[in-house]
Amino acid sequence: MFPEFKVVRRQRPVTITIESSTFSRPAANAAIEAACDGPVSLSFTSGGDVLTGSYDGRRVSLTVTTGSRRTSHASRRHGRVGRGVARFALTLTGTMLTAMTYKDGAWEARARVDLTEVGIEPREPSWLAGLTVGHEGSAEEVRSGAFGQLGLRDIRVVTYADGSPFREGDGTLLLTATSAGPGFFPTAHTSVWGLDPVTYDLVHRGALYFRRDDLVYGDHATHLVRDGDEWLVATSTWGGFKAPDKTDPSKPWSPVGVTIARSRADLTRGEHVLDSTPLALPTESRRSRSVGVWDPHLLRRDGEWLVGYVSAKKYFDFHPVLAGGPSLDALSLRAARTDRTATEGTTLVPLDGTVVVGASDGRDNPRHVRARYPIFDLDLNEVAELRSAYVTNLPWPTLIPVGDEWLHVAFDGTPYGGRLPGYGTHGEVVLSRSTRGRSV
Template sequence: MLPAFEIVARHRPIALVGRPGAALVAPFAAVEADLDLTGAGEGAGAELALTHPDGTRLAVRLDGQRASLRVGERPLRSRRHGRTRATPSRLGLTLTGSHLAVLTREDGAWVVRGRVDLREVGGPDTRAAGWAGGLRGSGSGAVTGVRTGPFGQLGLRDVRLVSHADGTPYRRGGEVLLTATSAGPGFFDTAHTSLWALTADDRVEHRADLFFGRPDRPGVYGDHATHLLRDGDRWLVATSTWSDFPADRHARVPGVLRVTLAESSADLTSGQHVLPTRELALPAPECTPSVGTWDPHLVRDPATGEWLVGYVSARRFFDFHPALASGPTLDDLTLRGAATDRRATEGTTLLRDGATWRVLASDGRDNRRATRARFPVFDTSLREVGTLRAPYPTNIPWPSVVPPDPAVPGDEWRWVTFNGRPAGGTLAGYGTHGDVVVMRQQR
């Protein structure tokens, strides 16, 4: 079906402040500054803060090699991680959802030295609509070059092509647009959706950030694992509600993770946007009741007008498999197939092979030996019909393949995915993955 692929590039676009000076539309903010500790007197410190007209003050202080957070007048310090190992060159404060974190730049890398969930210490309701717009950043003490703006990312994962409704890539000039999850300094509830361009020479460049309202509760959320789709003169945005995923990841409560759908006529390919959503109801196999669905991918068959929706369904956390639904509209979907023999397969992606639709996925290493660390190809009943030939990075990298551009003679197949490499040190942990991995067809 497709050629063999090989890795040609890797990228890690880390940035605390993603858009310096830009207004805040969601509770994803950062302040960072250079440290000038050489001329500071004994005991002199450095401080960064986010303040709000309602009296909220969120701050970080560095005294010598000890970093601490402050919520109002309350100091909070990690005894295990709060001391730097090397003299830091920069200091950072991030707000990602409800999480406040302090980071120091040591030996050329950002390290998380403390983190707190503001909900657990009597902090403000950071997700309240419009609240983040009142935040202002500042610095004092041994800091220079203070920068404030929306939070950027420590890593990128869940990379998916932006597409037209017929499944073809959405291109601008020589660029292919991608959605990704911008990882924050912690687990999945510190991340948000971002938009990137894959250039003709295999670089990635930041373009936009998307945030979401919920149909069943107030507030602004950084939901992610998103597919952005151009349908006529509107955008459809299907995303997964990871932004408030329970701390108890072994919960068996149905519906704690689901897919929502937004519609917009705005230009979502630049700037920042907060989008209202409704639920996209996705069916689960009767034999395997679902506690959650995620990783949506939508196409509308140009021959029949039928919608096809690929996604992941979980029996429990984390035991999950790919599924496919179809219907005349996105509000009238029925199950078409599910690969229930899998237990760690996700990244469900639809690709047209001539007149035939194929379903691509990624078999994680927690599957059984025969279906581990590989990229299966299914038909629309979710019966495996082949595999893709490509290196398999760490974690569960998605099969986001880029067909050749018919307008560019000699253009090649490409593939843009990610791995599980974390950043930010041990306190930040697993959720900070990963590198962007770019592949091209083998010659």
């Protein structure tokens, strides 16, 4: 069904600060960094809130001042740096404030604090409107603007509604990706990239943020679709996710859902805040009740919308699902593979007059369906297996036709930024190309 693939390029475009001439942040996604040859401090300020990262030549710490309250935050294990720091950075990603150092060719997180734990909600539009930056000490070559990424994952090709890839006039392909922050999923955001199908170079184009519940979130695992004269943006609400507390079930938690946004602006460039609303996806079955959905992928065929996604029986036990209907407001369940326990990245791929469904079988699945890319029909019966490198974590089957060949854009689970951020800083982009002509 698909030819075999061979890896042709691996890359990881790590960027702390996407510099801008004016510092105005539409979302809690900000950074300031500087070269330093001695003690330095960098800060974000909004109203009476002052967020400061300091490097005294030996250790890194954070100080948060809100009103008359002042708290200090440092890591005994990771805060000691010593000499040799070339650059120092302070980042705001979601609710997480992080101080980082650049030493020996790599960035590493040295201190961090969740601002909601000290009474600050940085995702409020009014708080963001007053945000400014500052620096003291030996700061040189100061840059400020948006936070970039420690890695990329959840990569999807931007498509037309029929599933064909959206290309610019020079042949550039567009992708959406999850730009990893220094921590778990709420520190990430959705980014837009240009991909040269010949050189495989990636170029950052912009970022998408989502306004819901009166806050601006860095939601991600996004599909950007051109439908007529507007863009449809389906995304997963990972920006507000909070897992259930297994030790205390009474504590509040926030599940993951899927939202939809529409816009006539050029979402392929620059930063945009989109008003999103819940996309109702059917999940009930005789065997299980869903606690969350994510990874939406949309395609319209013969007047019917198809939506692939993931449904979870619990966190984290999840499987691929397919729904369809005459509109996105009237979807019904078509099929679900409840035999899987760690399969995601549900992707709709036009192929020879029909549509197939790709997915990624993670290593926590039953033994016979681990570390592979199954290909399903529209009833989610497995009909083939994609023969391409299955790297670490849960790489997706993002397939792009290029002439008579195919590109497979995947990602791995390699972390970045040291041990302090924990899970969520992955991954490296892995591009593969078909080794012979397109199959029929």
